[in-house]
Amino acid sequence: MRTVRAADIAPQTYRWSIEARNLTVKAGRHQAVNGLDLSLGIGVHGLLGANGAGKTTLMRCLATVIQPAGGELSLLGAEVSRGSRLRGIRRDLGYLPQAFGYYPRFTVREFVEYVAWLKETPAQDIPGAVQRAVERVGLEAKADAKMKSLSGGMLRRAGIAQAIVNDPAVLLLDEPTVGLDPEQRLDFRDLLRTLGVESCLLVSTHLVEDVAAACTDVVMIHEGRTAWTGTPEELAAAGADSAPGDSPTERGYATVLGRYREQAVR
Amino acid sequence: MTHPAPSLIARYATGDRGVDDATVWALEAHLESCAGCRSGLAAALAPDLHGLLDRASVGIDAAIGGGPAPVPVSRGRRLTTTARLWPWPVSAVVLVLMALGLDRVYPQMPSLVMLLAPVVPLIPVAAVWSRPLDPAWELTSSAPRGGLWLLLRRTLAMMLALLPVLTVAGLLTGHSPAVWLLPALALTAGSLLGGPLVGGVDRAAVALGVIWAAAVVVPSLQTRHAPAVLTAGSQIWWALVTAALVAVLGAQLRHRGDFSH
Numbered sequence: 001m002r003t004v005r006a007a008d009i010a011p012q013t014y015r016w017s018i019e020a021r022n023l024t025v026k027a028g029r030h031q032a033v034n035g036l037d038l039s040l041g042i043g044v045h046g047l048l049g050a051n052g053a054g055k056t057t058l059m060r061c062l063a064t065v066i067q068p069a070g071g072e073l074s075l076l077g078a079e080v081s082r083g084s085r086l087r088g089i090r091r092d093l094g095y096l097p098q099a100f101g102y103y104p105r106f107t108v109r110e111f112v113e114y115v116a117w118l119k120e121t122p123a124q125d126i127p128g129a130v131q132r133a134v135e136r137v138g139l140e141a142k143a144d145a146k147m148k149s150l151s152g153g154m155l156r157r158a159g160i161a162q163a164i165v166n167d168p169a170v171l172l173l174d175e176p177t178v179g180l181d182p183e184q185r186l187d188f189r190d191l192l193r194t195l196g197v198e199s200c201l202l203v204s205t206h207l208v209e210d211v212a213a214a215c216t217d218v219v220m221i222h223e224g225r226t227a228w229t230g231t232p233e234e235l236a237a238a239g240a241d242s243a244p245g246d247s248p249t250e251r252g253y254a255t256v257l258g259r260y261r262e263q264a265v266r
Numbered sequence: 267m268t269h270p271a272p273s274l275i276a277r278y279a280t281g282d283r284g285v286d287d288a289t290v291w292a293l294e295a296h297l298e299s300c301a302g303c304r305s306g307l308a309a310a311l312a313p314d315l316h317g318l319l320d321r322a323s324v325g326i327d328a329a330i331g332g333g334p335a336p337v338p339v340s341r342g343r344r345l346t347t348t349a350r351l352w353p354w355p356v357s358a359v360v361l362v363l364m365a366l367g368l369d370r371v372y373p374q375m376p377s378l379v380m381l382l383a384p385v386v387p388l389i390p391v392a393a394v395w396s397r398p399l400d401p402a403w404e405l406t407s408s409a410p411r412g413g414l415w416l417l418l419r420r421t422l423a424m425m426l427a428l429l430p431v432l433t434v435a436g437l438l439t440g441h442s443p444a445v446w447l448l449p450a451l452a453l454t455a456g457s458l459l460g461g462p463l464v465g466g467v468d469r470a471a472v473a474l475g476v477i478w479a480a481a482v483v484v485p486s487l488q489t490r491h492a493p494a495v496l497t498a499g500s501q502i503w504w505a506l507v508t509a510a511l512v513a514v515l516g517a518q519l520r521h522r523g524d525f526s527h
Contacts, residue, residue: 065407
């Protein structure tokens with residue numbers, strides 16, 4: 001059972017969990033995120049964008065893996081820039097990388113334990129926190145199986161378990177639904193809704209229907225800039241009947257993106 | 267101190283709506299400080315309360331006993347996290363053994379063990395902080411315990427594994443650790459510090475290894491003389507360099523930002 005710490009009930013002194021102003025991030029020499037503005041609070045935020053739109057680079061930057069090249073970024077009220085101390089922020093951060101690397105000889109439990117240790121979870125809380133995280137993703141039957149013996153969907157769920165093991169205030173999931181079967185996707189959406197009640201979740205995906213089903217709002221990026229923000233309902237309503245797509249949300253996505261591209265060209 | 271009447275406590279315990287709020291507050295304030303009345307309260311509660319608590323406790327014990335046994339935290343795994351890395355210290359040891367063999371075969375040449383000892387620790391040190399070799403580098407570099415501390419921890423583990431091997435091999439060829447230990451520490455600290463400058467500890471370690479090979483090992487093998495940098499007289503310089511590097515490393519631990527890559 002998790003106990004309430006003083007920090008949990010302290011009033012928060014910032015407005016947005018994630019706030020970016022004119023953020024630029026480089027992926028190699030390429031400016032993958034190019035003047036992006038973002039203000040995200042508690043809730044489930046879907047990050048939509050075509051391949052190469054800068055989603056993964058943005059996620060990496062928000063996870064403090066790579067440093068911003070320019071602009072301002074603050075996470076949980078603390079400024080993130082070159083040379084800043086990130087230890088405090090990182091304790092409250094959960095991150096599932098798109099290329100989720102793991103140690104194949106570890107069991108799921110050992111791996112999640114290791115991440116809990118990396119996140120500075122107090123030693124006496126680790127076994128409980130690990131069990132809870134593994135149960136939340138429905139992997140308890142496989143908790144003592146080696147990582148290399150897991151299927152793609154199970155690996156993804158193990159990845160989500162390691163991301164939520166420290167009860168993060170900011171949770172970044174990069175393409176979490178890849179490899180999940182339809183039933184697991186439904187469970188996963190439920191999990192997203194529960195997690196989004198008390199933390200700031202940013203879920204990057206290219207599956208528009210995931211966003212429509214589980215997100216409280218949508219951020220669409222195109223070529224490293226914010227192209228559109230709104231709720232899934234607004235996105236569905238924006239769809240022109242002539243736009244390509246099989247659902248209102250998909251048509252909305254195509255319409256909004258098309259409109260943004262036209263503006264960008266002008 | 268006046269105690270509330272047992273009948274009032276009984277009415278409070280059963281949740282009687284007839285007791286007004288002011289009386290309830292006064293009663294609760296009294297109960298907080300009076301153990302005697304609290305036991306009266308417990309007795310006034312549903313008579314079967316203790317039976318209920320006992321049944322609940324038995325039920326919980328049974329559920330815990332029937333569930334999976336608690337799994338002990340495996341601490342040993344943390345050092346071997348680097349389980350994928352073990353080929354690197356092993357290849358370093360193999361290198362030392364080969365040098366030892368060559369020393370035995372060609373006793374007239376300068377000792378290879380001594381020439382290589384300062385750079386052998388760089389092999390596993392390069393591996394502990396290399397993106398291509400650590401599959402979970404994105405996780406470690408976004409974790410609070412990541413960064414320089416984790417790098418030092420892993421480096422220390424590798425050094426502790428290698429130094430005894432080097433010591434034994436050195437003593438077998440007649441060289442005390444005093445000759446190579448300080449250069450080894452200096453080169454290791456140098457690659458940790460050089461990492462951020464050249465874009466990775468692995469690159470810095472490889473660069474220092476190549477420089478050492480070109481500037482010390484090759485000339486020494488050509489001239490068949492032990493290099494000047496590995497004599498007792500040069501140890502004072504190595505001590506100064508090592509102390510300076512360690513001091514800078516210490517300052518970085520306190521003041522450097524946490525972006526590790």
